[in-house]
Amino acid sequence: xxxxxxxxxxxxxxxxxxxxxxxxxxxxxxxxxxxxxxxxxxxxxxxxxxxxxxxxxxxxxxxxxxxxxxxxxxxxxxx
Numbered sequence: 001x002x003x004x005x006x007x008x009x010x011x012x013x014x015x016x017x018x019x020x021x022x023x024x025x026x027x028x029x030x031x032x033x034x035x036x037x038x039x040x041x042x043x044x045x046x047x048x049x050x051x052x053x054x055x056x057x058x059x060x061x062x063x064x065x066x067x068x069x070x071x072x073x074x075x076x077x078x079x
Contacts, residue, residue: 002041 001022008020029049
């Protein structure tokens with residue numbers, strides 16, 4: 001993660017931009033692994049857990065393409 005954050009800071013970030021942050025998404029939570037992986041970091045850091053919804057909220061269901069539509073698009077079926 002440090003590699004990517006440094007790359008963004010040096011190559012992309014403008015002087016007026018806020019500090020770069022990184023998000024690491026994991027399938028499961030393991031406090032011991034997180035402590036060892038992040039233990040020697042001096043920058044501020046937060047760790048949180050989230051749960052992915054099984055289905056989209058109703059307003060989003062009508063605004064996003066269905067899985068079938070995405071598959072057709074990827075296969076070139078709408079040409």
